[in-house]
Amino acid sequence: MGIFTKIAEGLRKTRDSFLGGLQRIFNSFTKIDEELFEELEEQMIMSDMGVETSEEICDRVRKKVKERGITNPNDIMELIYEVISEIMGEDTGLDLEKSPAVIMVIGVNGAGKTTTIGKMCHQFKQEGKKVLVAAADTFRAAAIDQLQVWTERAGVDIVKHSEGSDPGAVVYDSLEAAKARNCDVVIIDTAGRLHNKKNLMEELRKINRIIDSKAGDCSREILLVLDATTGQNAVNQAKLFNETAQITGIVLTKLDGTAKGGIVISIKNELGIPVKLIGVGEKIDDLQPFDSRMFVDALFDIDEAKLKAKLSEKAESEEESEEEEITEPEIAEEEPATEETAELPEEEQNIEEIPEPDIDELPVISVEDTPEEEQADAEESAEQSEETEPEQAEESEPEPEPEKKKKKKGFFSRLFGKKGSDDDDE
Numbered sequence: 001m002g003i004f005t006k007i008a009e010g011l012r013k014t015r016d017s018f019l020g021g022l023q024r025i026f027n028s029f030t031k032i033d034e035e036l037f038e039e040l041e042e043q044m045i046m047s048d049m050g051v052e053t054s055e056e057i058c059d060r061v062r063k064k065v066k067e068r069g070i071t072n073p074n075d076i077m078e079l080i081y082e083v084i085s086e087i088m089g090e091d092t093g094l095d096l097e098k099s100p101a102v103i104m105v106i107g108v109n110g111a112g113k114t115t116t117i118g119k120m121c122h123q124f125k126q127e128g129k130k131v132l133v134a135a136a137d138t139f140r141a142a143a144i145d146q147l148q149v150w151t152e153r154a155g156v157d158i159v160k161h162s163e164g165s166d167p168g169a170v171v172y173d174s175l176e177a178a179k180a181r182n183c184d185v186v187i188i189d190t191a192g193r194l195h196n197k198k199n200l201m202e203e204l205r206k207i208n209r210i211i212d213s214k215a216g217d218c219s220r221e222i223l224l225v226l227d228a229t230t231g232q233n234a235v236n237q238a239k240l241f242n243e244t245a246q247i248t249g250i251v252l253t254k255l256d257g258t259a260k261g262g263i264v265i266s267i268k269n270e271l272g273i274p275v276k277l278i279g280v281g282e283k284i285d286d287l288q289p290f291d292s293r294m295f296v297d298a299l300f301d302i303d304e305a306k307l308k309a310k311l312s313e314k315a316e317s318e319e320e321s322e323e324e325e326i327t328e329p330e331i332a333e334e335e336p337a338t339e340e341t342a343e344l345p346e347e348e349q350n351i352e353e354i355p356e357p358d359i360d361e362l363p364v365i366s367v368e369d370t371p372e373e374e375q376a377d378a379e380e381s382a383e384q385s386e387e388t389e390p391e392q393a394e395e396s397e398p399e400p401e402p403e404k405k406k407k408k409k410g411f412f413s414r415l416f417g418k419k420g421s422d423d424d425d426e
Contacts, residue, residue, distance in 0.1 A: 007280055007288065008298040014261030015301055018047045022077060029073045032065060036073060040080075048231040048260035053269045057083050081300050084265055088292035092249070092274040098219040100132075100178040102186050102211055105251075106204065106241060107225035109140065109192030112253035112279065116225050117187050118150025119279075119287035125154050129184040134174030135160035136167040136207065139191035139200075147189055153284070157181070167191065168206050175214040186215075201244045208245060223276065225251045226267075231260045238271055249276035252290075256280045261299065 008015075021043040029036045037058050044054035060083045061076060070076070095101065103120070107113050117133065124131045133151050135158055137143040144160050151158045159174040171188055178186045190207065191200060211220065224247045226234040234252075241247060250273055255261055264275050275290045 007278070007291075007294055008301070009256070009280070011255060011261050011280075011295075011298050013257070014047070014255070015299055018043070018262065018299065019301065021046065022080070026073045026077065032071060032073055032076070036076075037062060040076075044262065047262035048266065049262040050232060050235065050266035050270060053087075053266045056269065057087070060086075077300075081296065084299075085293070085296050087265060087269050088296060089268070091290060091292050092276065093289060094221055094249070094276060095219045096129075096185060098217065100175075100183045100186050100215065101219040101221070102175070102188065102215050103221045103223060104188040104190065104207065104211065104245075105223050105225060106190050106245060106247075107192065107251075108237060111192070111225045111227045112251075113137075113189065113192065113225045114143065114146050114150065116223075116251050116253060116277070116279065116287060117147065117189055118154060119284055120187060120277075121151060121154035121156045122284050123287065124185050125156055130182065131156040131185045131187065132174060132178045132181065132183045133158045134170055134186060134188040136170045136174075137189045137191045138163055138165050138167050138170065143189070143191075157183075167203060168210050171207050171210050172214065175211070204244050221248050221276075222246060223249050223251050224273075225253060226263075228252050228255045228260060228263055229257060231263060232266070234263055235266055235270060238267060238273060242271065242273070247273055249274055251275075251277040251279070251287075253279035256286075264295065 022040065025036065025039045025043060029039075040061075041054045041058045044057060045051055049057070057080065061079045064070075064079045064082070065076065070079070094103070105113050105117055114137075121131050121133060131154075133147065133156060135144045135147050137147070138161065141163065144163060148158055148160065157177075159170060159177055161170050161173075167190065174186055174188065177183075188207070188211075190204065208222075222245050224238055224241050226237060228234070230237075238247065238250065250267055252264060252267075252275055255278055264278075267273060267275060275292075277287055278290050278295075279287050
């Protein structure tokens with residue numbers, strides 16, 4: 001199964017709810033008015049895009065409707081697709097350039113931190129990277145044992161202390177071990193801190209200070225794991241966690257089990273924090289890098305609209321090229337008639353034939369109208385014609401005379417055909 005297929009299947013519930021609601025609105029309106037936009041805004045809020053994001057999307061759509069002069073409500077679907085694509089912007093992947101790259105995973109209990117770490121270890125291992133996991137969640141019971149199971153499945157190393165030990169000490173030892181073993185990636189698991197627990201949030205600041213001192217020059221990522229099923233509550237968690245730790249990316253889990261996938265758009269628009277990973281299933285390879293273009297296509301499921309946009313862009317580029325490059329039309333040279341063209345009818349041959357003149361229609365030039373020299377030549381030609389007429393007359397056979405009753409020819413005359421024989425007989 002391809003990445004797009006997985007994302008599309010994971011967003012099936014969100015897509016059915018979101019697109020189904022939009023289509024019902026468009027089918028119930030025959031014109032574009034303010035009431036239509038109010039219905040659209042309500043539907044977006046119900047899809048967990050948030051009030052602020054829904055208002056901004058509708059405002060941008062209104063502007064595009066006026067600029068393009070759109071009057072058909074069904075054409076608004078493509079405008080919403082364009083606006084959401086603009087909001088999602090460009091993608092930002094994980095920064096793993098300088099080794100050992102440190103990835104600290106934070107979030108509340110139940111969001112899926114441990115599962116996310118296990119899937120990340122598997123993918124990095126498949127890419128040939130050497131991974132080390134720091135089991136810094138010493139607060140929750142059995143958290144270390146659960147993480148160890150995942151590391152064994154992925155085939156990576158783990159650094160752990162006893163339950164209830166100092167999380168900072170685990171992080172310190174992990175960074176030292178990573179440098180000694182030439183590891184490419186260090187993934188730090190942290191306790192499921194509730195954002196209203198002050199002591200737990202202070203512990204998070206302490207871990208950040210240790211990372212600054214031991215791996216300040218290395219690539220760093222602070223990933224916040226959010227449960228997509230919580231909807232707008234996930235946005236509130238992101239705002240509070242961002243005050244304590246400078247979050248570099250979001251991992252949105254359980255997208256396949258919710259109809260509230262619009263939370264991705266809300267997080268990007270309101271917080272400006274990119275979504276870097278999404279979970280679309282329970283299998284170990286169901287954690288996928290986030291592709292905003294692929295996400296929007298899967299959310300809208302409108303490949304035809306995408307094709308129309310490409311065709312319109314192509315048509316506009318062709319028009320611009322025609323305006324920039326104006327060339328004179330080439331005159332096609334007439335090709336000589338070949339055997340194939342000779343057999344074609346005259347209408348299909350590209351050869352203009354000159355009609356033969358009609359002799360009867362030619363003007364008659366009289367002798368009186370010609371000059372003197374031409375008149376003399378005409379008289380000479382006339383005399384020559386008179387001289388030749390008798391000769392022609394002699395050559396021509398005489399007209400047959402009426403038949404006379406002839407005598408019976410003799411034997412020799414009949415044999416040799418002599419004319420004188422008849423006269424002799426007479």
